[in-house]
Amino acid sequence: MNNTNFWIYLLIMAGSTYLIRAIPFAAVQKRINNQFIKSFLYYIPYTVLAAMTFPSALYATGNVIAAAAGLFVAVIFAIKGKGLTLVAALSCLTVLIVEIMMKYIA
Amino acid sequence: MKDYNRGLKSGVPIGLGYLSVSFTFGILAVSYGFEWWQAVLISMTTLTxxxxxxxxxxxxxxxxxxxxxxxxxxxxxxxxxxxxSLSQKTSPQFKGIRRWLFGFFMTDEIFAVAVSEKEVSTKFFAGLTVFPYIGWTLGTLLGAVLGNILPEMIMNALCLAIYGMFIAIVAPKAKESIKLFAVVMVSIALSFAFYYTPVINSLSSGLSICICAIVAAVFGALTFPKKEDTANE
Structure with missing residues (x-):
């Protein structure tokens, strides 16, 4: 990776992420009452994460079937209310098991 | 000091979780062609x-x-x-330069723990940030350096960890609220459409994620506006 590019990108990424966190924290003293903005801000974290996960995650492991199985397991355990770490670990484990099964059994 | 130690302790599970997720980030970054120190620097300066x-x-x-x-x-x-949301719950001393300093550490999980406090003191918040920051940095370093040593099959499997974490954040909330579930489904449907439609799928993934997420959230805000205060959700 080109070094100049990297530093500019890093500055934009770290700087914007910092400012978007710190400015409202330091500046805002009163509650937002605009219902549309409140609703939009409520939904946006979830729509971002959902759009980042699907369909990209299906292609993250190099094996679509194993990834789909891993995501399915993640959804099941997440719905059961298991923590972030456990859900992440189980989804990885599922991918590994399915990949091994496909390689040595099928 | 009591507040600081309590914060420190509350941060331990977050730190452990971050360790595993940032490990994946380290692996991914190196597999994309980044140097190990670039991956670590990104994690140390961005923390998300x-x-x-x-x-x-x-x-x-x-x-x-x-x-x-x-x-x-x-x-x-x-x-x-x-x-x-958190600016409403801070102790009177948690102001000015302290907010500029600790605002850096506002991650989903740190926020979730802090906001469940009755009042957030500077010391508690300071303690709370320690282990998540160490975990995020160390995990990235380990992933970037050890990622190459691990067998390919295990590395492939670990690439799903970060997505597993995303699902663990979204799915329980979507189960509680049918409205949120509908909005999330709109976002996913758009994302699939963008991914597989010719011409549109030549957009970079970052941009198409933005568009899908904004459209779905606007749809949600117009169709299912939140009436109650959602600050704690």
Whole structure:
């Protein structure tokens, strides 16, 4: 990776992420009452994460079937209310098991 | 000191979780062609999962600076909401320079723990940030350095960890609220459509994620406006 590019990108990424966190924290003293903005801000974290996960995650492991199985397991355990770490670990484990099964059994 | 130690302790599970997720980030970054120190530096200065993941995708293209900015603002706008929400619960001393300093550490999980406090003191928040920051940095380093040593099959499997964490954040909330479930489904449907439609799928992934997420959230805000105070959700 080109070094100049990297530093500019890093500055934009770290700087914007910092400012978007710190400015409202330091500046805002009163509650937002605009219902549309409140609703939009409520939904946006979830729509971002959902759009980042699907369909990209299906292609993250190099094996679509194993990834789909891993995501399915993640959804099941997440719905059961298991923590972030456990859900992440189980989804990885599922991918590994399915990949091994496909390689040595099928 | 009591508050600081209590915060420190509350941060341990977050730190452990971050260790595993940032391990994946380290692996991914190196597999994309980044140096180990670049991956670690990104984690130390940015401290966010989704933003960094989108960020390294965009960094692969030369000079997509505007796209980087737009994608970071979109993905991270949720932090503004969290910061606003937490600014209502801080102790009287937690002001000015302290907010500028500790605002850096406003992640989903740190926010979630802090906001469940009755009142957030500077010391508690300071303690709370320690282990998550160490975990995020150390995990990235380990992933970037050890990632190459691990067998390919295990590395492939670990690439799903970060997505597993995303699902663990979204799915329980979507189960509680049919409205949120519908909005999330709209976002996913759009994302699939963008991914498989010719011409549109030549858009970079960072940009198409932004568009899908904003459209779905606007749809949600118009169709299912939140009436009650959602600051604690």
């Amino acid at each position: 999962s989704a933003g960094q993941l989108a960020g390294i995708n965009i960094m692969l293209n030369p000079a997509s600076y505007i796209e980087m900015l737009i994608s970071q603002l979109t993905i991270n706008v949720r932090y503004s909401f969290m910061s606003i």
